[in-house]
Amino acid sequence: MKPAATLxxxxxxxxxxxxxxxxxxxxxxxxxSILTPVYKDKKEVLAQLNAPQPxxxxxxxxxxxxxxxxxxxxxxxxxHVIDNSNxxxxxxxxxxxxxxxxxxAVKGHYLYAxxxxxxxxxxxxxxxxxxxxxxxxxxxxxxxxxxxxxSVPGKVIVSWERRDTTVMISRADIEGSSWCxxxxxxxxxxxxxxxxxxxxxxxxxxxxxxxxxxxxxxxxHTLTPVxxxxxxxxxxxxxxNAGWDxxxxxxxxxxxxxxxxxxxxxxxxxDPQKPQNLSMFDHARxxxxxxxxxxxxxxxxxxxxxxxPSKNQLLVLDVTHIEHPWLIKDYEMSNPHGLAIDGNLLFxxxxxxxxxxxxASDVRELQQIGRIPLADTYDxxxxxxxxxxxxxxGIWQFDYTDPQHIQLLSSIVKQ
Amino acid sequence: xxxxxxxxxxxxxxxxxxxxxxxxxxxxxxxxxxxxxLSGEAGRAFQAQWISGMQQKSNLLALGVGYDAxxxxxxxxxxxxNHYLPAAGPLYFTLKAGPQLILNRKKxxxxxxxxxxxxxxxxxxxxxxxxxxxxxxxxxxxxxxxFSYSGKRLKQRLSSSGFCVDPPCQIQTExxxxxxxxxxFLMGMCF
Numbered sequence: 092m093k094p095a096a097t098l099x100x101x102x103x104x105x106x107x108x109x110x111x112x113x114x115x116x117x118x119x120x121x122x123x124s125i126l127t128p129v130y131k132d133k134k135e136v137l138a139q140l141n142a143p144q145p146x147x148x149x150x151x152x153x154x155x156x157x158x159x160x161x162x163x164x165x166x167x168x169x170x171h172v173i174d175n176s177n178x179x180x181x182x183x184x185x186x187x188x189x190x191x192x193x194x195x196a197v198k199g200h201y202l203y204a205x206x207x208x209x210x211x212x213x214x215x216x217x218x219x220x221x222x223x224x225x226x227x228x229x230x231x232x233x234x235x236x237x238x239x240x241x242s243v244p245g246k247v248i249v250s251w252e253r254r255d256t257t258v259m260i261s262r263a264d265i266e267g268s269s270w271c272x273x274x275x276x277x278x279x280x281x282x283x284x285x286x287x288x289x290x291x292x293x294x295x296x297x298x299x300x301x302x303x304x305x306x307x308x309x310x311x312h313t314l315t316p317v318x319x320x321x322x323x324x325x326x327x328x329x330x331x332n333a334g335w336d337x338x339x340x341x342x343x344x345x346x347x348x349x350x351x352x353x354x355x356x357x358x359x360x361x362d363p364q365k366p367q368n369l370s371m372f373d374h375a376r377x378x379x380x381x382x383x384x385x386x387x388x389x390x391x392x393x394x395x396x397x398x399x400p401s402k403n404q405l406l407v408l409d410v411t412h413i414e415h416p417w418l419i420k421d422y423e424m425s426n427p428h429g430l431a432i433d434g435n436l437l438f439x440x441x442x443x444x445x446x447x448x449x450x451a452s453d454v455r456e457l458q459q460i461g462r463i464p465l466a467d468t469y470d471x472x473x474x475x476x477x478x479x480x481x482x483x484x485g486i487w488q489f490d491y492t493d494p495q496h497i498q499l500l501s502s503i504v505k506q
Numbered sequence: 507x508x509x510x511x512x513x514x515x516x517x518x519x520x521x522x523x524x525x526x527x528x529x530x531x532x533x534x535x536x537x538x539x540x541x542x543x544l545s546g547e548a549g550r551a552f553q554a555q556w557i558s559g560m561q562q563k564s565n566l567l568a569l570g571v572g573y574d575a576x577x578x579x580x581x582x583x584x585x586x587x588n589h590y591l592p593a594a595g596p597l598y599f600t601l602k603a604g605p606q607l608i609l610n611r612k613k614x615x616x617x618x619x620x621x622x623x624x625x626x627x628x629x630x631x632x633x634x635x636x637x638x639x640x641x642x643x644x645x646x647x648x649x650x651x652x653f654s655y656s657g658k659r660l661k662q663r664l665s666s667s668g669f670c671v672d673p674p675c676q677i678q679t680e681x682x683x684x685x686x687x688x689x690x691f692l693m694g695m696c697f
Contacts, residue, residue: 115546117577118685124678260682 122257130246131190137223140213142186146171147506148485156472156479157197157291160218163486163503167248170195170204172218178477178488179500185218190249196299196306197291201322203299203306207247208234210308210317212325224323233310294470294481295380295429300342305363307347309337314349316364331366333358339380346413348388350381355390357413372408372416382432386411387419387454389437391427403427405439407454420455429470429481436494438478440468446480448494460494463487533560536568538650540694544576546687551575555692557586564590570602574630577686579609580658582630595638595648602632606658614662614682623665623679632656638696652692660684 148171152164161173161181169192172185191207201224202213210230215221293300299308306317306325314333318326336352347366349356354373358366374392381390388408405422426442437451446468448461467483477500478489485504491497541554552575559568566588574580584604591597606628608614634654641649663681 115687115689117547117687118683120683122681122683 119260120257121260122255125254125256126251127254128248129250129252130243131249133245133247136188136190136247136249137211137226140187140189140221140223141219142169142188144186145183146186148183148503149505151481151483151485151505153194153294153296154470154472154479154481154486155195155197155291155293155297156474160197161479161486162195162197162202163481164192164195166193167191170202172215173503175488178490181488181501181503183503185221187213187215187218187221190247194297194299194308196293196297196301198301198306198319199322201319203301203317203319203325205231205234205299205308208232210306210325212323214323225325227317227325227327230308230315230317230327231310233312292472292474294472295341295382295431296339296470298338298340300340300347302342302345302347302360303363305360307340307342307366309333309340309349311335311337313337314340314347314358314366316366318364328364331358331368334368334371338378341380341382343383344385346383348381348383350379350390352378355379355381355388355408355416357410357416370414370416372418374406380429382430383410384432387451388416389430389432389451391424391430391439393424393426393428393442405430405457407457422457428468431471431473431478433473433476436473436491438471438473440471440480440482442469443467446471446478448491448497450494461497463489463497533562535559536561536566536696538568538694538696540650540652540692542652542690542692542694544574544656544688544690546576546689548577548686548688551577551688553690553692555582555694559586561588561590564592566590566598570604572630574606574658576658576688577684578614578660580606580628580630580660581609582606582658584630584632588636596640598636598638600632600634600636600652600654602630602654602656604630606630606660608660614660620664620666620680622662624663626661628661629659630656631658632690634690636692647695647697650692650694650696652690654690654692655687656690657685657687659686 150166152166155162159174159176161175163171163173165171169186169188171183174182174184189204189206192204194205196203200214200216202215204211208229208231210227211223212225213221214224299306304320306319308315312333312335313330315330316328318328333349334351334356337349339350341348345360347358347360354371356371357369359369360366379390379392381388388410390406392404394403403424403426405424405427407419408416409419410416424441425444428440430439435450435452437449439447441447443466445465446463447459450458450460465480465482468480470481472479476490476492478491480487485502487502488500489497490500537558539556544551544553553573555570555572557568557570559566568586570584570586572582574582582604584602586600586602588598588600608628632654634652636650636652638648638650661683663679665679
């Protein structure tokens with residue numbers, strides 16, 4: 092065959108690509124879920140606070156330790172009451188059904204729980220037969236659900252109907268895909284629980300804290316004090332402007348440390364009814380819980396959420412002069428969430444890297460002395476040489492009497 | 507990694523097969539290197555392939571590896587079956603199929619908000635015809651032109667907590683299925 096003929100055939104083949112490509116269609120699809128809220132009357136929901144029996148842990152949320160009980164939030168569903176008299180054998184004794192609940196705090200015989208925009212005061216003298224004492228309205232005014240789903244007066248979202256949908260997509264959709272644009276997804280700009288203070292112990296991811304006779308709740312921009320002088324009759328006080336994009340609250344002595352997307356705010360509680368802003372420390376936009384002691388504040392920053400494209404870091408701040416906190420050092424982390432301190436020990440939930448234990452006697456040179464490999468860890472309470480760790484599938488308890496050899500005591504995990 | 511292990515297993519078996527074939531002197535070694543274009547709804551993209559195998563009479567059995575930039579960059583690892591007409595060519599029909607490695611997976615989604623939650627094995631296939639042109643004094647070498655219809659399949663699930671500042675967060679997932687098809691033209695050397 093002559094080379095010219097071969098070349099012509101070749102050119103014909105190539106040109107046919109341009110002519111025939113219009114006949115072809117790529118089949119590109121996206122399958123996603125649409126969530127539709129299911130509403131119920133508030134009165135009807137509140138009349139059924141007590142579940143007939145304890146429920147298994149499915150999607151654990153925030154934790155609160157009070158006396159021999161662990162209160163564990165089941166995200167958007169309610170609160171597990173766990174008798175932890177023997178940490179090696181905790182017993183799930185009751186479930187308090189509170190749709191939309193995210194945060195909890197306890198004082199005396201009363202459980203305080205968010206209920207959409209409201210705060211509930213529940214008598215838990217007998218956890219298996221708890222009773223609603225009072226509803227404090229509008230403590231969390233900024234609570235909302237994304238994509239146009241807002242609170243409906245007199246109604247509460249009790250569940251979501253899920254429907255999978257498949258649609259054809261284009262090449263542009265693939266290259267620019269980001270948000271689940273058609274989805275309706277619950278967003279969480281409010282919730283509960285407290286730090287290490289008088290009446291009980293909460294995790295660092297908490298959005299409610301109890302200090303003395305006051306409960307403090309944070310919303311995106313407000314810090315709302317609630318008087319618990321009469322624990323069964325909580326009284327809403329005037330909210331204080333707290334800054335912006337507030338996420339967490341941690342009480343230490345007469346100070347409140349607020350974690351926000353843009354930094355850390357410190358409030359003074361000399362007048363507990365009117366917290367005063369003492370200082371602020373700016374950092375890159377990120378999600379950031381904070382814990383503190385007399386000298387230092389520890390802040391974790393994480394990426395991968397809507398808070399901002401920040402790094403995954405632990406920041407150590409000097410708060411000796413509380414009006415002027417300054418950064419001592421930052422440490423790289425994997426995906427840090429909640430944290431806790433006990434003396435010179437620092438515990439950090441580092442996402443899928445598990446729970447990391449650091450010797451923080453020299454904050455300029457933190458030494459990692461241990462790691463507990465748990466998936467998706469996000470909050471921890473360290474108390475009385477016992478760790479309570481919340482992760483994706485449940486809660487775990489450990490004994491850290493010897494921090495070099497932490498012992499597993501028990502776990503309550505998703506069945 | 508499973509794909510690589512799978513392909514390595516096939517490669518080992520194939521080499522054993524080749525060794526046996528050469529011992530019987532019934533097979534002879536063939537190799538092709540080619541580059542060209544893919545054209546489909548998503549436009550045109552560069553591709554390149556290298557195959558190597560054993561031919562007996564009119565049949566060539568080969569393993570191949572390639573580079574394919576249609577819609578997303580990937581590296582197909584495939585088995586290639588070829589039948590020559592007549593036995594010594596120049597026309598041949600070819601079928602190729604096998605797994606593919608995704609080279610720029612992160613370009614398929616916004617990694618700042620989504621994580622790859624699950625990826626199913628990706629697949630590559632192709633079927634067509636080619637022509638080998640032997641010039642004078644080629645000494646076993648030839649130019650090849652190959653035209654075929656090819657496709658790729660990729661399925662992956664992405665997950666995100668969305669705009670959630672207060673974990674634990676509701677996880678949302680999106681499952682993407684990419685079934686692409688394109689015309690393929692390759693030009694290269696056979697030896």
